[in-house]
């Protein structure tokens with residue numbers, strides 16, 4: 523298992539990871555947004571701020587994907603936009619280790635804070651619990667943001683004072 527930046531050759535496998543034919547963890551509008559960001563990562567337009575890292579298996583096939591980027595108008599804040607582990611590989615530490623790797627890399631670049639926005643229903647609340655376990659704090663909640671009963675949660679992790 524290895525972590526690296528995604529390459530244009532990974533596009534098809536990453537589309538399958540982000541938008542599996544069955545049991546997608548994301549709503550169609552979220553999938554569209556995630557694929558837009560993937561396109562920017564693989565073929566960066568001028569001024570692009572989106573970046574990604576993937577965990578690949580022994581055959582160099584992607585198992586987990588993280589997309590993040592510097593938050594505009596901040597000096598040292600980063601957004602984590604998407605984090606996905608292949609459904610059949612969840613619960614084995616891949617998402618956690620990919621997230622830790624991204625945090626370490628951003629820390630070496632001087633990042634102060636990482637922000638994550640997620641839905642309270644993402645993965646039946648699993649995404650929220652995952653981030654809390656990873657040391658993120660819930661700092662904001664807008665009730666019924668996405669639809670009734672589906673709140674927007676903002677979580678952050680501070681990497682340095």
Ligand SMILES: CC(C)(COP(=O)(O)OP(=O)(O)OC[C@H]1O[C@@H](n2cnc3c(N)ncnc32)[C@H](O)[C@@H]1OP(=O)(O)O)[C@@H](O)C(=O)NCCC(=O)NCCS
Nearest residue numbers: 547604605606607612613614615616617618648649651652
């Ligand atoms: C959230 C997600 C990325 C976690 O990836 P993963 O590879 O399964 O996570 P890990 O195995 O590294 O788990 C790390 C820790 O979080 C915990 N965790 C992971 N998913 C959890 C869940 N659904 N509920 C509670 N805890 C969870 C694990 O138990 C583990 O805890 P431990 O360190 O005490 O053992 C994965 O479930 C996923 O892809 N979900 C669908 C997409 C999504 O919701 N992404 C997040 C929003 S962008």
